[in-house]
Amino acid sequence: IAETATFNNQNLLEGTMSSSTFQIGHKAGETIALSIADMSADSIGSQGGAKVTIGGTIAVGDKVSVAYSLASGSHDFAAVEYTAVATSLNSVASGLADKLNNNDAFSAYHFASVNPASGADVMIYRKDGTSITLTELDLTENGAASSIDGATSNLLISDTSVTTRANAQDAVIAIDNALLEVSSERANLGAFQNRLEHAVSNMMNMSANTADARSVIADADYAQESSSLAKNQILQQAGTAMLAQANAQSQTVLSLLK
Numbered sequence: 001i002a003e004t005a006t007f008n009n010q011n012l013l014e015g016t017m018s019s020s021t022f023q024i025g026h027k028a029g030e031t032i033a034l035s036i037a038d039m040s041a042d043s044i045g046s047q048g049g050a051k052v053t054i055g056g057t058i059a060v061g062d063k064v065s066v067a068y069s070l071a072s073g074s075h076d077f078a079a080v081e082y083t084a085v086a087t088s089l090n091s092v093a094s095g096l097a098d099k100l101n102n103n104d105a106f107s108a109y110h111f112a113s114v115n116p117a118s119g120a121d122v123m124i125y126r127k128d129g130t131s132i133t134l135t136e137l138d139l140t141e142n143g144a145a146s147s148i149d150g151a152t153s154n155l156l157i158s159d160t161s162v163t164t165r166a167n168a169q170d171a172v173i174a175i176d177n178a179l180l181e182v183s184s185e186r187a188n189l190g191a192f193q194n195r196l197e198h199a200v201s202n203m204m205n206m207s208a209n210t211a212d213a214r215s216v217i218a219d220a221d222y223a224q225e226s227s228s229l230a231k232n233q234i235l236q237q238a239g240t241a242m243l244a245q246a247n248a249q250s251q252t253v254l255s256l257l258k
Contacts, residue, residue: 002014002040003040012036013036013038014039015038015041017034018036020033024200025203032192032196034192037148038186039181039185042158052138158176159174160175
């Protein structure tokens, strides 16, 4: 169905209708957008997530906190490989102090020791009595870090197999997820159809109202309008005659006074 469903010589369910626009009004910009996801067997099913690597340098005894932000819905977690490697800062600091003291050029004028309060600061003393402190050193060894790696995989309908019990269970999960995707896409198409039908109904009403207005103008009753015109002309002439008669009577009264 996904391969053969077409409209206007365009495939509908193979992902090619991802950005289609329809004009639904008489003005520019009155459009509606339609996007149909790829519903073919090699695109729906169980979708795996991306591989995630979380790392950073930590000290022995420190805790690593990992937070996940997931979208709504059901999520399955595969096995997660966790590797934690850290080197004691105290031992690294002590090793640095020993290396300095074993250097003849350094030990001729200086002496190095580890600050017992912090365990990570190397104290360098000049043999003449003055002291030098080296702080905020990156004393990690070989980039020791903590990391979490998660592998990714996709199980699509086209990849399902029922040759073993485990494969059959995975196939059922993929089919269930594919049905959910199809149902979700059907709901989206149903909502789009309702909007499109409303737009079509609105345009049909506008067309009917425009046709009625044009009919009122173009389809006038000429016989009735002609009779009304003749009537109005007679009334106008009668009024003019009455006005002339009234003016004539005033002239008659004036002639009696002579």
